[in-house]
Amino acid sequence: MSTPPLLIPPAAIGAAFLLLPTVGLLIRVPWSGLREIFADSGVTQALRLSIQCSLSAAGISLVLGVPLAWVLARSRLPFTQILRAGVALPLVLPPVAGGVALYLAFGRFGVLGQYLDRWFGFTLPFTTNGVIAAETFVSMPFLVVAVEGALRGAGHAQEEAAATLGASPARVFWTVTVPAVAPSIVSGLVLCWARALGEFGATITFNGSLAGVTKTMPIAVSQALEDSPQAAEALSLVLLLIALAVLVGLRQRWLHAVSA
Amino acid sequence: MNEPALDFHASVNRGGFRLRLRLTVGAGELLAVLGPNGSGKSTLLRAIAGLAPIAEGRITLHGRVLDDVQASVLIRADARRVGMVFQDSRLFEHLRVIDNVAYAPRTRGASRSSARATAQSWLDRLGIGDLAGRRSRELSGGQAQRVAIARAFASDPAILLLDEPFAALDVQTRAAMQTELSRLLESFAGPAVLVTHDPLEALILADRIAVIENGRLVQQGTPAEITARPLTPYVAGVVGTNLYRACSSPARGVVQVQGGGQFHTDTELSAAPLLVALRPSAVTVHGRRPTEAVNVWCGMIESLRAVGDRVRLDVEARPRVCVDVSTGTVAELGLAAGVQIWLSANPVDVSVYPVPNEDHSTVTKSMSSSTARSSEASTSQ
Numbered sequence: 001m002s003t004p005p006l007l008i009p010p011a012a013i014g015a016a017f018l019l020l021p022t023v024g025l026l027i028r029v030p031w032s033g034l035r036e037i038f039a040d041s042g043v044t045q046a047l048r049l050s051i052q053c054s055l056s057a058a059g060i061s062l063v064l065g066v067p068l069a070w071v072l073a074r075s076r077l078p079f080t081q082i083l084r085a086g087v088a089l090p091l092v093l094p095p096v097a098g099g100v101a102l103y104l105a106f107g108r109f110g111v112l113g114q115y116l117d118r119w120f121g122f123t124l125p126f127t128t129n130g131v132i133a134a135e136t137f138v139s140m141p142f143l144v145v146a147v148e149g150a151l152r153g154a155g156h157a158q159e160e161a162a163a164t165l166g167a168s169p170a171r172v173f174w175t176v177t178v179p180a181v182a183p184s185i186v187s188g189l190v191l192c193w194a195r196a197l198g199e200f201g202a203t204i205t206f207n208g209s210l211a212g213v214t215k216t217m218p219i220a221v222s223q224a225l226e227d228s229p230q231a232a233e234a235l236s237l238v239l240l241l242i243a244l245a246v247l248v249g250l251r252q253r254w255l256h257a258v259s260a
Numbered sequence: 261m262n263e264p265a266l267d268f269h270a271s272v273n274r275g276g277f278r279l280r281l282r283l284t285v286g287a288g289e290l291l292a293v294l295g296p297n298g299s300g301k302s303t304l305l306r307a308i309a310g311l312a313p314i315a316e317g318r319i320t321l322h323g324r325v326l327d328d329v330q331a332s333v334l335i336r337a338d339a340r341r342v343g344m345v346f347q348d349s350r351l352f353e354h355l356r357v358i359d360n361v362a363y364a365p366r367t368r369g370a371s372r373s374s375a376r377a378t379a380q381s382w383l384d385r386l387g388i389g390d391l392a393g394r395r396s397r398e399l400s401g402g403q404a405q406r407v408a409i410a411r412a413f414a415s416d417p418a419i420l421l422l423d424e425p426f427a428a429l430d431v432q433t434r435a436a437m438q439t440e441l442s443r444l445l446e447s448f449a450g451p452a453v454l455v456t457h458d459p460l461e462a463l464i465l466a467d468r469i470a471v472i473e474n475g476r477l478v479q480q481g482t483p484a485e486i487t488a489r490p491l492t493p494y495v496a497g498v499v500g501t502n503l504y505r506a507c508s509s510p511a512r513g514v515v516q517v518q519g520g521g522q523f524h525t526d527t528e529l530s531a532a533p534l535l536v537a538l539r540p541s542a543v544t545v546h547g548r549r550p551t552e553a554v555n556v557w558c559g560m561i562e563s564l565r566a567v568g569d570r571v572r573l574d575v576e577a578r579p580r581v582c583v584d585v586s587t588g589t590v591a592e593l594g595l596a597a598g599v600q601i602w603l604s605a606n607p608v609d610v611s612v613y614p615v616p617n618e619d620h621s622t623v624t625k626s627m628s629s630s631t632a633r634s635s636e637a638s639t640s641q
Contacts, residue, residue, distance in 0.1 A: 157346070157348065157350045158350050158351075158352055158353075160311050160337075160346075160350070161344070161346065161350035161351075161352075162352070162363070163310070163311070163336075163337040163338045164309050164310075164311070164337055164338075164340075164342050164343070164344040164412075164415075164421075165338075165363050165364040165367060165411065165412075165415050166338050166339075166341070166364050166367045166368060166415060167338055167363075167367045168336075168338050169338075171367060172338075175352075175363075176352060179352070179354040179355075180352075180353070180354065182354070
């Protein structure tokens with residue numbers, strides 16, 4: 001079908017609007033000074049912290065999120081509808097509000113946090129663990145939603161077949177269910193990790209910005225913009241490259257599984 | 261038959277629908293379960309396999325209780341040793357063909373190499389040994405179903421459950437697979453249940469046929485019994501014969517058909533409600549009123565369609581009847597829709613038999629009364 005002419009101008013403007021900032025970033029990045037900027041300990045520190053926290057958040061999301069997705073997709077427990085809405089909430093909740101909510105739950109005077117503090121001397125906010133908690137809170141739903149969709153769509157028939165072949169529920173889960181939804185687990189995990197890497201609002205609200213402890217890349221970028229814009233541009237370039245790598249990786253192998 | 265290998269005596273709820281019947285299958289016997297869509301055939305298999313819970317009653321296999329509601333016994337699907345073949349193959353897409361078939365032996369703890377050896381021998385028996393390294397999405401429908409059958413056999417099942425295994429295949433492949441299946445079943449010692457809505461498949465393969473309608477067992481017997489004496493319009497339809505409800509008339513040797521019409525018959529009659537079966541090929545068509553025939557009636561052709569090398573006429577008459585004639589007859593008599601014709605049938609071909617006492621319904625009645633007794637007993641304790 002040929003494209004209706006009326007659609008072309010808005011489509012062109014839309015595409016330009018989405019692409020230009022990236023192009024601008026690539027043009028204006030201080031390519032010659034990059035080596036110097038990345039030699040700055042503050043920058044590498046933020047980068048390392050970001051990688052560490054986002055990988056941890058992705059790992060926790062994997063371990064907790066896949067079982068959660070299974071429960072949402074398959075169990076006949078009551079209240080799953082409500083649970084599903086609650087689990088998806090961080091997807092639409094402004095991250096800053098998420099940070100406040102985390103503080104009210106896990107802060108030193110929070111609903112749960114006060115006991116963690118009193119009984120175990122364990123505090124989350126303003127620590128690296130707090131960053132991981134905030135990133136997990138915001139990013140795990142991406143994984144859960146992707147895997148739940150896959151679990152609903154496929155696998156159940158094969159699971160029944162496996163049961164008739166003598167496989168216990170645990171064996172069915174590991175040998176049939178997990179392989180059947182593996183593409184969705186991988187794509188969900190990558191999306192989840194990318195979201196954790198870029199997390200800003202909830203992290204800074206819950207943890208502040210302590211260099212080397214809670215100051216991740218996005219926070220460093222926003223602060224660098226005030227006193228050394230070139231560093232902000234260089235850090236943004238790194239984030240852009242990671243995003244591109246994620247996109248290419250997903251497109252080639254897993255994106256179809258997400259849409260399915 | 262000795263002690264039945266499978267004894268299913270239970271009811272199963274599925275949505276607002278209830279399957280409730282008693283069926284037994286002997287060792288080495290193939291029971292075909294025939295019924296219209298939604299009659300509960302698949303539900304029956306799922307209950308035997310442990311994929312659907314039963315609401316009351318019990319299921320035993322080789323004397324072992326699989327499911328017993330009163331005794332609160334429930335063996336999980338994976339411990340029942342059922343070999344099930346589904347209509348949609350349900351192969352594991354992430355595994356190669358050989359590992360699909362090796363799945364059950366592996367699950368039982370066999371080493372990878374011995375499980376694969378078992379799998380390969382089953383693939384060879386099904387003539388698809390060369391497909392061992394394929395992925396399931398690279399298989400045709402017939403190949404996938406062969407793999408599914410090999411996988412079920414390789415699990416060393418105590419019972420085989422086949423859920424419309426050939427329904428999705430083309431006619432030629434289906435015929436080849438039916439032959440292959442009956443060959444495999446010859447060396448299978450356990451009971452086998454084949455669910456199908458293809459009457460020909462049931463007639464070819466089964467030792468015995470059970471017909472289910474609306475979750476109830478309406479008829480069971482050998483293929484010959486089923487074709488000779490269908491008990492419901494559905495069964496008559498699948499075996500392709502005319503069936504009438506009737507009662508004996510005061511005149512000797514004559515039955516009165518419900519809705520009009522009568523037949524002379526050679527069969528001894530009882531006073532009970534009767535059924536009359538008349539094969540479409542046993543009816544003769546005449547252009548003029550025949551003088552010598554006994555059962556003669558007239559009607560108008562409503563429709564014609566080709567069935568093999570014959571033509572089936574749907575004739576509006578009292579009683580209404582389907583007739584098979586040769587194409588030559590059609591040409592000779594100028595048969596067409598709307599044409600008035602005369603019909604006759606030899607009394608020998610008019611098969612009359614009583615509507616049976618529904619013995620299976622008395623069985624289910626006794627089941628529900630025993631359930632009621634036991635619940636009384638448990639409340640008084």
